Amino acid sequence: TFLREDESVEWPTLGFVQDPGRSFSLFYQFVSRVGAYPRLVADLAEATRSQGPMVWIDPVPTNVERTTDELIAFASAGGTVVLMEREPRPLLGAVAQRVGLQVLDSANHPDGAALLSRFGRASGAGAVPRARSIVGGQPLLRVGAAAPHSVAAVAEVGRGNVVILTCGAMFTDANYGFRYGAIPNAELRRLYEVQYSVLQAAVRKRE
Numbered sequence: 001t002f003l004r005e006d007e008s009v010e011w012p013t014l015g016f017v018q019d020p021g022r023s024f025s026l027f028y029q030f031v032s033r034v035g036a037y038p039r040l041v042a043d044l045a046e047a048t049r050s051q052g053p054m055v056w057i058d059p060v061p062t063n064v065e066r067t068t069d070e071l072i073a074f075a076s077a078g079g080t081v082v083l084m085e086r087e088p089r090p091l092l093g094a095v096a097q098r099v100g101l102q103v104l105d106s107a108n109h110p111d112g113a114a115l116l117s118r119f120g121r122a123s124g125a126g127a128v129p130r131a132r133s134i135v136g137g138q139p140l141l142r143v144g145a146a147a148p149h150s151v152a153a154v155a156e157v158g159r160g161n162v163v164i165l166t167c168g169a170m171f172t173d174a175n176y177g178f179r180y181g182a183i184p185n186a187e188l189r190r191l192y193e194v195q196y197s198v199l200q201a202a203v204r205k206r207e
Contacts, residue, residue: 001050002028002040002057024057024086026171030195033184044070053080053202058168059091068094075099076158080202086168088132096164099155102135103166113144115151115170117197124187129169140201141167141194154201163202171195 031038041047044067047054054074061067068091075081085092088106096103109128116122118140128143137153140163152165170191184192 001047001052001054002038003044003047003054003059024168024172026173026191027055027057027084027195027198029173030192031199033192034196034199048074048079053082053199055082055084056091057084058086059083059089061091064090064094067091068098071095071162072098072157075160075162078159080160080163082163082165082198082202084165084168084171085132086172088166092164092166095162096134096155099137099157099162099164101137101153101155101164103164104133104135104149106130106132106166109143115167115194116142116145117194119197119200121190121193121197123170123191123194128167131169132166134164134166137164138201140197141165143167152198161202163198165198 028038036052039050041050044061047056048070054071059067071081071083072095081095083092083095093103108130112125113128114122114125115128118138131143131151133147133149134151134153135149137150137155139150139153141152142150151167152163155162155164
């Protein structure tokens with residue numbers, strides 16, 4: 001289940017990419033490619049009623065404290081929550097703190113760096129956008145092998161878990177909706193492998 005409170009259209013649509021700067025859809029496209037049926041819902045109440053993992057992209061709720069409580073309750077009861085930010089968001093920081101993770105200020109990463117997953121997958125080399133570093137939990141994605149902290153981490157919460165991911169800008173695709181049916185090239189396949197790491201870590205307890 002994908003939660004986007006600021007969107008009233010369903011992916012994939014041409015209207016979603018009229019403003020390329022807002023396109024943030026590779027992860028959604030990837031989920032489609034691995035055979036899952038992704039759903040886009042309008043609000044948190046509907047998302048928490050879902051049976052599958054919840055992915056909230058660029059989370060901006062109106063009430064951060066109440067939403068944090070609802071997400072923690074959802075995870076504690078056995079749910080999986082994945083929060084992905086493109087820019088620093090108060091909700092992601094609040095949830096991270098509640099599950100024992102520390103989110104640092106955004107940092108520039110070296111040119112030519114790649115995202116490395118704990119499952120041994122790596123994205124293609126390229127400039128990684130500014131992203132907040134994460135301390136604690138089980139590291140999931142690092143920027144280069146020597147990075148002291150991660151940009152994605154997993155924390156167990158009750159019977160479920162929470163994935164915090166701060167490098168959401170890596171999943172921006174301004175062409176989404178135009179090449180939806182195209183066969184991924186080698187670079188995109190490598191990025192898909194890294195994205196698979198996010199899902200693999202999120203649902204691992206359910207395997």
